[in-house]
Amino acid sequence: MKFSTKDLIDGIRSGNKRLIGKAITLVESKKAEHRLQAEELLKMIMPFTGKSIRIGITGVPGAGKSTFIENFGRLAITHNKKVAVLAIDPSSAINKGSILGDKTRMEELAKEENAFIRPSPSSGFLGGVANTTFETMMICEAAGYDYILIETVGVGQSEVLVADITDVFLFLKIIGGGDELQGIKRGIMEMVDIIFINKVEESNLQKAKNTKLELKRALDFIPPKEKGWKVPILLGSALHNKGLEGIYDTIDEFIDLKKNIGSFENVRIQQAEKRFEYWVQEYILAMMKKSDTVEEAYLQHKKNASAMVSNPSTEAKLFVERFLSNENDKG
Amino acid sequence: MKFSTKDLIDGIRSGNKRLIGKAITLVESKKAEHRLQAEELLKMIMPFTGKSIRIGITGVPGAGKSTFIENFGRLAITHNKKVAVLAIDPSSAINKGSILGDKTRMEELAKEENAFIRPSPSSGFLGGVANTTFETMMICEAAGYDYILIETVGVGQSEVLVADITDVFLFLKIIGGGDELQGIKRGIMEMVDIIFINKVEESNLQKAKNTKLELKRALDFIPPKEKGWKVPILLGSALHNKGLEGIYDTIDEFIDLKKNIGSFENVRIQQAEKRFEYWVQEYILAMMKKSDTVEEAYLQHKKNASAMVSNPSTEAKLFVERFLSNENDKG
Numbered sequence: 183m184k185f186s187t188k189d190l191i192d193g194i195r196s197g198n199k200r201l202i203g204k205a206i207t208l209v210e211s212k213k214a215e216h217r218l219q220a221e222e223l224l225k226m227i228m229p230f231t232g233k234s235i236r237i238g239i240t241g242v243p244g245a246g247k248s249t250f251i252e253n254f255g256r257l258a259i260t261h262n263k264k265v266a267v268l269a270i271d272p273s274s275a276i277n278k279g280s281i282l283g284d285k286t287r288m289e290e291l292a293k294e295e296n297a298f299i300r301p302s303p304s305s306g307f308l309g310g311v312a313n314t315t316f317e318t319m320m321i322c323e324a325a326g327y328d329y330i331l332i333e334t335v336g337v338g339q340s341e342v343l344v345a346d347i348t349d350v351f352l353f354l355k356i357i358g359g360g361d362e363l364q365g366i367k368r369g370i371m372e373m374v375d376i377i378f379i380n381k382v383e384e385s386n387l388q389k390a391k392n393t394k395l396e397l398k399r400a401l402d403f404i405p406p407k408e409k410g411w412k413v414p415i416l417l418g419s420a421l422h423n424k425g426l427e428g429i430y431d432t433i434d435e436f437i438d439l440k441k442n443i444g445s446f447e448n449v450r451i452q453q454a455e456k457r458f459e460y461w462v463q464e465y466i467l468a469m470m471k472k473s474d475t476v477e478e479a480y481l482q483h484k485k486n487a488s489a490m491v492s493n494p495s496t497e498a499k500l501f502v503e504r505f506l507s508n509e510n511d512k513g
Numbered sequence: 514m515k516f517s518t519k520d521l522i523d524g525i526r527s528g529n530k531r532l533i534g535k536a537i538t539l540v541e542s543k544k545a546e547h548r549l550q551a552e553e554l555l556k557m558i559m560p561f562t563g564k565s566i567r568i569g570i571t572g573v574p575g576a577g578k579s580t581f582i583e584n585f586g587r588l589a590i591t592h593n594k595k596v597a598v599l600a601i602d603p604s605s606a607i608n609k610g611s612i613l614g615d616k617t618r619m620e621e622l623a624k625e626e627n628a629f630i631r632p633s634p635s636s637g638f639l640g641g642v643a644n645t646t647f648e649t650m651m652i653c654e655a656a657g658y659d660y661i662l663i664e665t666v667g668v669g670q671s672e673v674l675v676a677d678i679t680d681v682f683l684f685l686k687i688i689g690g691g692d693e694l695q696g697i698k699r700g701i702m703e704m705v706d707i708i709f710i711n712k713v714e715e716s717n718l719q720k721a722k723n724t725k726l727e728l729k730r731a732l733d734f735i736p737p738k739e740k741g742w743k744v745p746i747l748l749g750s751a752l753h754n755k756g757l758e759g760i761y762d763t764i765d766e767f768i769d770l771k772k773n774i775g776s777f778e779n780v781r782i783q784q785a786e787k788r789f790e791y792w793v794q795e796y797i798l799a800m801m802k803k804s805d806t807v808e809e810a811y812l813q814h815k816k817n818a819s820a821m822v823s824n825p826s827t828e829a830k831l832f833v834e835r836f837l838s839n840e841n842d843k844g
Contacts, residue, residue: 461829
């Protein structure tokens with residue numbers, strides 16, 4: 183990278199969007215030398231992170247996520263907030279084009295001085311499901327963005343990844359019964375903090391109310407994610423800027439509640455711990471994959487396990503002993 | 514162990530309940546020498562496993578799980594099936610006494626020649642959440658049991674553990690709205706294959722029907738676990754043997770469907786693979802914990818990550834490199 187770590191940090195801290203973009207490209211890189219510089223950079227900006235409100239936004243394709251983010255983002259800017267928009271898209275091949283790939287979808291927001299939009303990262307990292315959205319978020323926080331909006335589609339593992347790094351999880355619902363939800367990942371209802379029924383007009387208001395009732399009933403069967411918080415279901419139209427103030431205030435209320443009961447900070451600590459554990463596995467996996475012998479052995483033992491040639495735990499033990507003794511041989 | 518592996522295998526194959534019990538005690542043991550013998554035993558019985566129908570049963574305390582298992586087990590025996598009853602209880606401290614601890618709760622079933630009841634294992638294995646219920650199940654299968662009923666309570670991680678080793682997941686529901694479900698682990702509705710509303714009498718039939726309707730609505734919001742299977746909700750009373758034949762037939766139907774679409778075998782293969790991966794982590798963890806230095810380093814890096822002293826992925830990388838180089842030093 184032609185920019186020094188100091189250049190990048192100065193750029194981030196002064197809100198230079200071009201250098202913010204360069205820094206993000208750096209942390210997204212898989213090259214070993216880039217990783218080293220990225221870690222140096224991240225370590226130095228760490229004191230300036232953690233101040234934003236991190237918001238995950240999900241919904242099926244067609245729920246109006248882009249329009250929502252565009253107009254909600256602009257609303258936040260009128261409240262003197264700086265807004266960054268990111269995307270988690272571990273399976274970009276599947277969702278091609280449906281997620282921020284097309285920057286022009288948020289034309290108005292993109293024009294705003296106080297908005298920063300980053301299209302989807304290219305792919306997963308180290309071959310696993312890890313990705314660098316968390317690191318990108320750190321950079322945006324150090325650049326002074328107050329709201330980080332992370333868009334995701336309702337498929338694959340993206341929701342879990344978003345829930346694991348955000349403070350609020352927002353679900354955009356279109357009007358209708360349960361059938362439309364077939365495309366949504368199992369478990370989505372349990373991650374949700376706030377629901378917004380979008381595209382509500384005069385003509386479909388009754389249907390929207392029915393959908394709200396159905397959602398409410400479904401939520402009755404799900405224990406609360408946060409004590410003392412009954413998931414609010416708001417109606418509106420992102421396109422016509424209806425209901426967005428309500429969402430803005432509800433997010434505030436929710437964050438206040440989390441801060442009051444101490445869960446805001448606690449959840450962030452847990453998220454960081456989880457992320458650490460996650461990366462430990464990722465790096466162990468990566469080191470294992472470096473060696474063809476080890477990977478071959480892993481696959482063979484796994485095959486034995488799945489064919490029930492012997493007990494899975496026996497195969498695991500055989501493999502781990504072999505793997506660690508391989509490592510020893512090298513030492 | 515005073516019994517040779519051959520003695521134990523002969524005992525298992527001839528259905529000697531005392532020796533089946535001894536074999537289970539062996540696989541539950543944490544002692545290294547017992548582990549060795551256990552793995553030898555498991556490897557040898559492997560060809561005789563896999564023939565049973567593996568049924569997970571959950572529900573809040575008070576849902577009538579013991580009564581259900583007792584009378585359902587006896588019903589299966591009248592169909593010329595041999596029935597084994599196990600329990601998953603990774604958090605025995607919490608559920609003390611609520612789960613098979615008290616053998617007398619299934620007095621009638623326990624008397625049956627064709628039933629085998631094994632109380633809860635003492636605790637988790639190797640300090641993790643792994644447990645030996647899967648291995649116990651192997652032993653019961655090799656002993657010719659046709660139905661393995663695995664009881665669990667709706668807390669902690671026990672449901673996931675059961676879902677990961679069974680073919681059918683049965684949820685016992687008591688009459689009433691969502692509130693009673695507060696004690697049930699999040700995500701339970703998504704693991705369920707069949708629901709039985711228990712304790713239905715003439716006097717509460719209408720309430721039971723309402724509960725069924727509510728459950729149906731809740732299920733509408735959950736994508737099907739198995740294609741072509743709409744989770745049936747049956748009403749009955751386990752105590753008065755009402756509705757149990759329906760459950761028995763429904764399980765048969767469900768297994769037939771799974772076999773027809775190929776998912777029965779596929780899911781079992783996936784389960785074995787998952788179990789292998791799970792144990793790989795478990796053994797790596799165990800090996801790491803053997804060394805105080807490594808464990809100390811792990812905790813320190815994790816602490817740095819959660820305090821956001823540096824980035825979690827950086828801390829993970831530092832730790833993995835340090836850990837593996839420690840291993841090398843020893844070699």
